[in-house]
Amino acid sequence: MAQSVSCNSCAYYEDHIANSTKVAENAGLCRFNPPVTQPEPNARGLWPVVTASDWCGHFSTETRN
Structure with a gap:
């Protein structure tokens, strides 16, 4: 099964x-960029708001140091 x-x-x-x-339904903050x-x-400044089903080229299952 694909991840x-x-x-x-x-x-x-x-x-x-x-x-x-406020809690935004089905939304959160992207913490990749400042x-x-x-x-x-x-x-x-404001963190970008994204929906849970959005995606981008920065996807990572682990945080990088």
């Missing part, structure tokens, strides 16, 4: 609260 390569099985996926302190900056100078 799923979707975000929810990636080592860099965090499935609890998406940026707004947070994305916002257009306002005083705004904090």
Whole structure:
């Protein structure tokens, strides 16, 4: 059986609260890249929000040092 390569099985996926302190249904944060900056100078950066079934070329079953 082939392994799923979707975000929810990636080592860099965090499935609890998406940026707004609300739990987003079927969504989480991608922790592979740093947070994305916002257009306002005083705004904090936000982690990209992805759905559990999304995927990308950075998929990893283990975190790398």
